[in-house]
Amino acid sequence: xxxxxxxxxxxxxxxxxxxxxxxxxxxxxxxxxxxxxxxxxxxxxxxxxxxxxxxxxxxxxxxxxxxxxxxxxxxxxxxxxxxxxxxxxxxxxxxxxxxxxxxxxxxxxxxxxx
Numbered sequence: 001x002x003x004x005x006x007x008x009x010x011x012x013x014x015x016x017x018x019x020x021x022x023x024x025x026x027x028x029x030x031x032x033x034x035x036x037x038x039x040x041x042x043x044x045x046x047x048x049x050x051x052x053x054x055x056x057x058x059x060x061x062x063x064x065x066x067x068x069x070x071x072x073x074x075x076x077x078x079x080x081x082x083x084x085x086x087x088x089x090x091x092x093x094x095x096x097x098x099x100x101x102x103x104x105x106x107x108x109x110x111x112x113x114x
Contacts, residue, residue: 019096022063022067022069023069023093025060027049027052027056027057027060028060028063028064029097029100030049030052031045031049031052031057031060031061031064032064032069032070032086032090032093032097033097034048034049035070035084035085035086036086036090040083040084040085041081041082041083041084042057042058042061042082042084045057045061045084061084064090065084068087068089068090069086069087069089069090069093070084070085070086070087070090071084071085071087072084073085
Protein backbone atom coordinates (compact mmCIF):
# COMPACT_ATOMS: atom_id res chain seq x y z
CA UNK A 1 0.00 0.00 0.00
CA UNK A 2 1.38 3.37 -1.03
CA UNK A 3 2.00 5.83 1.79
CA UNK A 4 -0.50 8.71 1.68
CA UNK A 5 0.53 12.32 1.54
CA UNK A 6 -0.72 14.61 4.32
CA UNK A 7 -3.57 16.06 2.21
CA UNK A 8 -4.73 12.61 1.11
CA UNK A 9 -4.59 11.32 4.64
CA UNK A 10 -6.57 14.24 6.02
CA UNK A 11 -9.20 13.90 3.29
CA UNK A 12 -9.67 10.28 4.40
CA UNK A 13 -9.62 11.04 8.13
CA UNK A 14 -11.85 14.11 8.32
CA UNK A 15 -15.10 12.45 7.18
CA UNK A 16 -14.53 9.56 9.59
CA UNK A 17 -13.84 11.98 12.45
CA UNK A 18 -16.99 13.95 11.56
CA UNK A 19 -19.06 10.75 11.60
CA UNK A 20 -17.64 9.64 14.94
CA UNK A 21 -18.33 13.09 16.39
CA UNK A 22 -22.01 12.62 15.48
CA UNK A 23 -22.62 8.95 16.38
CA UNK A 24 -19.61 8.08 18.51
CA UNK A 25 -19.63 7.38 22.20
CA UNK A 26 -21.23 4.72 24.29
CA UNK A 27 -24.90 5.60 23.88
CA UNK A 28 -25.90 7.42 20.67
CA UNK A 29 -26.17 4.40 18.38
CA UNK A 30 -28.00 2.43 21.07
CA UNK A 31 -30.48 5.29 21.54
CA UNK A 32 -31.00 5.56 17.80
CA UNK A 33 -31.64 1.81 17.52
CA UNK A 34 -34.11 2.00 20.43
CA UNK A 35 -36.03 4.77 18.66
CA UNK A 36 -35.93 2.84 15.36
CA UNK A 37 -37.42 -0.13 17.22
CA UNK A 38 -40.43 1.94 18.26
CA UNK A 39 -39.53 3.38 21.65
CA UNK A 40 -40.91 6.91 21.27
CA UNK A 41 -41.04 8.28 24.79
CA UNK A 42 -38.19 9.25 27.09
CA UNK A 43 -38.91 6.57 29.72
CA UNK A 44 -39.34 3.87 27.06
CA UNK A 45 -35.95 4.70 25.60
CA UNK A 46 -34.37 4.89 29.05
CA UNK A 47 -35.78 1.50 30.10
CA UNK A 48 -34.73 -0.17 26.84
CA UNK A 49 -31.03 0.55 27.41
CA UNK A 50 -29.50 -0.84 30.62
CA UNK A 51 -27.26 1.48 32.67
CA UNK A 52 -28.21 4.60 30.71
CA UNK A 53 -28.75 7.50 33.11
CA UNK A 54 -31.50 10.08 32.74
CA UNK A 55 -28.98 12.92 32.50
CA UNK A 56 -26.95 11.23 29.75
CA UNK A 57 -30.07 10.26 27.78
CA UNK A 58 -31.29 13.84 27.87
CA UNK A 59 -27.96 15.16 26.57
CA UNK A 60 -27.65 12.52 23.85
CA UNK A 61 -31.22 13.10 22.63
CA UNK A 62 -30.45 16.81 22.28
CA UNK A 63 -27.31 15.98 20.27
CA UNK A 64 -29.19 13.56 18.01
CA UNK A 65 -31.88 16.17 17.42
CA UNK A 66 -29.30 18.90 16.72
CA UNK A 67 -27.77 16.63 14.07
CA UNK A 68 -31.16 15.94 12.44
CA UNK A 69 -31.19 12.23 13.32
CA UNK A 70 -34.37 12.44 15.41
CA UNK A 71 -37.27 14.82 15.86
CA UNK A 72 -38.79 15.83 19.18
CA UNK A 73 -42.49 16.64 19.50
CA UNK A 74 -44.39 17.79 22.57
CA UNK A 75 -47.84 16.24 22.75
CA UNK A 76 -50.36 18.26 24.73
CA UNK A 77 -52.57 16.38 27.11
CA UNK A 78 -52.44 15.21 30.67
CA UNK A 79 -49.70 14.57 31.28
CA UNK A 80 -47.80 16.43 28.56
CA UNK A 81 -45.63 13.88 26.71
CA UNK A 82 -42.58 14.18 24.56
CA UNK A 83 -42.21 11.92 21.56
CA UNK A 84 -39.02 11.15 19.65
CA UNK A 85 -39.04 9.85 16.09
CA UNK A 86 -36.24 8.91 13.70
CA UNK A 87 -35.77 11.10 10.65
CA UNK A 88 -35.35 9.78 7.13
CA UNK A 89 -31.81 11.12 7.39
CA UNK A 90 -31.11 8.79 10.34
CA UNK A 91 -31.96 5.84 8.10
CA UNK A 92 -28.86 6.64 6.02
CA UNK A 93 -26.89 5.19 8.96
CA UNK A 94 -28.68 1.85 8.80
CA UNK A 95 -26.06 0.12 6.60
CA UNK A 96 -23.23 1.43 8.78
CA UNK A 97 -24.90 0.21 11.97
CA UNK A 98 -25.73 -3.20 10.47
CA UNK A 99 -22.06 -3.55 9.48
CA UNK A 100 -21.00 -2.63 13.04
CA UNK A 101 -23.45 -5.21 14.37
CA UNK A 102 -22.09 -7.92 12.10
CA UNK A 103 -18.50 -7.02 12.98
CA UNK A 104 -19.42 -7.23 16.69
CA UNK A 105 -20.97 -10.68 16.23
CA UNK A 106 -17.87 -11.93 14.39
CA UNK A 107 -15.54 -10.33 16.94
CA UNK A 108 -17.34 -12.02 19.86
CA UNK A 109 -17.06 -15.39 18.06
CA UNK A 110 -13.35 -14.85 17.46
CA UNK A 111 -12.55 -13.71 21.00
CA UNK A 112 -14.70 -16.21 22.89
CA UNK A 113 -13.87 -19.22 20.70
CA UNK A 114 -10.11 -18.99 21.28
